[in-house]
Amino acid sequence: MLPMCAEISVDRGRRRGRGANVNVSGRYDLTRLEASDDWDIPEDRGVFRTVVRDEPVRRLISYNRSPDLPFDRSINPYRGCEHGCSYCFARPTHAYLGLSPGLDFETQLVARPNAAEVLERELRKARYRVAVAGDPATEPGGGAGAADDLADFAGSDRS
Secondary structure, eight states, X not given: OOXXXXXXXXXXXXXXXXXXXXXXXXXXXXXXXXXXXSOOOOOOOOOOOOEEXXXXXXXXXXXXXXXXXXXXXXXXXXXXXXXXXXXXXXXXXXXXXXXXXXXXXXXXXEEOTTHHHHHHHHHHSTTOOSOOBOOTTSOTTOSTTHHHHHHHHTTOOOO
């Protein structure tokens, strides 16, 4: 059995333009290990390329009850982010997908193509009354029309 290396730094050339320098397995991924055979022979493993896969959603508005946050709802039109901010609080959420909060967070993105339609349906519900915070975990502008839907509902009669 190969020994597990706690944090193997990924070669700078492979991670060019990325914020993270490691790609350790997520806390829920018990099968993937970064291993070393102790031969110290360099392998050509290629650069990290961004991959985007689609994930249709049933609900877009997420609720939280954290006293640390100044809002109780947010929208998440996608998962992951190419910006690579090392301090991003959303990085650990990739572990729920069996992915690393390191380079996987920056390269394995999940788009939700029906986000705008789902958000519109949720906002039109008569019982919905509270404002929504945009997803503070990822960059603005990638919301697949979600921000436009929010603007349309400002002052609307929900008809």
